[in-house]
Amino acid sequence: MRSLVAALSASLLALLPLGPAPVCAQEVAASANPTLAYEMVIFEEPGYVQQPVAMIADEAAAVVGGERLVDSGWQQAQPAPIPAGLARYGPFRVVDAQHVALVDVTDSHSPAQFAALLHDWPTIAEIEMIECPGTEDDFANLRLGRMIRERGIATHVPDGGSVRSGAVELFLAGTRRYADAGAEFAVHSWIDDSGHEAGDFAADSPENRRYLDYYRQMGMDPQEARAFYAMTNSVPFESALWFGAAEMGRWVRLDREGA
Numbered sequence: 001m002r003s004l005v006a007a008l009s010a011s012l013l014a015l016l017p018l019g020p021a022p023v024c025a026q027e028v029a030a031s032a033n034p035t036l037a038y039e040m041v042i043f044e045e046p047g048y049v050q051q052p053v054a055m056i057a058d059e060a061a062a063v064v065g066g067e068r069l070v071d072s073g074w075q076q077a078q079p080a081p082i083p084a085g086l087a088r089y090g091p092f093r094v095v096d097a098q099h100v101a102l103v104d105v106t107d108s109h110s111p112a113q114f115a116a117l118l119h120d121w122p123t124i125a126e127i128e129m130i131e132c133p134g135t136e137d138d139f140a141n142l143r144l145g146r147m148i149r150e151r152g153i154a155t156h157v158p159d160g161g162s163v164r165s166g167a168v169e170l171f172l173a174g175t176r177r178y179a180d181a182g183a184e185f186a187v188h189s190w191i192d193d194s195g196h197e198a199g200d201f202a203a204d205s206p207e208n209r210r211y212l213d214y215y216r217q218m219g220m221d222p223q224e225a226r227a228f229y230a231m232t233n234s235v236p237f238e239s240a241l242w243f244g245a246a247e248m249g250r251w252v253r254l255d256r257e258g259a
Helices: 001-017 025-032 053-061 110-120 139-148 166-170 206-217 222-231 245-252
Strands: 038-039 085-090 092-094 099-103 128-134 154-157 162-164 176-177 184-186 189-191
Touching: 001 128, 085 110, 092 110, 099 139, 110 139, 110 176, 128 166, 139 166, 139 206, 162 245, 166 184, 176 245, 206 222, 222 245
Parallel strands: 099 128, 128 154, 128 162, 154 176, 162 184
Antiparallel strands: 038 189, 085 092, 092 099
16 A cells, blocks of 8 residues: 555544454345435545535435435536447446446446446446446445456546546446546545444444445455545545545556546
8 A cells, every 4th residue: 555545544544443354244234224325525635626515515415315426526627528329228328349438327227237238238348437426326336336347347537537426436346447637536425314424333334344345346455445445434424525536546556547
């Protein structure tokens, strides 16, 4: 893990005590706590503008059920163009035989839609993440991420592309991850329907372990998974900030950055 992670982990992990190595708890968590709401998390990068807390509070008030959605944050001079696509499968638009664009939110139907896409276009090798606000079904979203990883598909955020909220988990699913200099990311802490956040649960609880387990399945070692998760939960529910490809590259391995 790079020096930034090592330096921040000591303080951040105080919020999330280390427990046993995570095991798969997605189905347990889904049945024990099916109704979740989520919030934006702050992680500051020089040169980027913090969004007003009031804006995030308004967004959080609109979140219901298992949604994790965030409206676009940066005022980009040139957002990435959205392709019309040769075919559409929910939020996925086929660009050509090897590339598919992700545009719009994922939901409970997305894993089946993605499976149908791969059936019809079996040579898809890369997901272009264009405008990705998040998900309406966090558990289905994690299943979708595992499908991406199992098929060995790469993820790419082009200049002007936006990957926010639950879509960050899908970016991490890429067996190769590419982020151009103008890419934007937003990460989240979560709050449940009773007002409890990640820090209110034990580190090895199903509520926390489903994410730790997922990050490890996406290639992080235990320390990296806990540090990344602690970072996403390091700020209270009401706050928000965005960061770019360079900052993401300090937390997870990028196969190409700043192209």
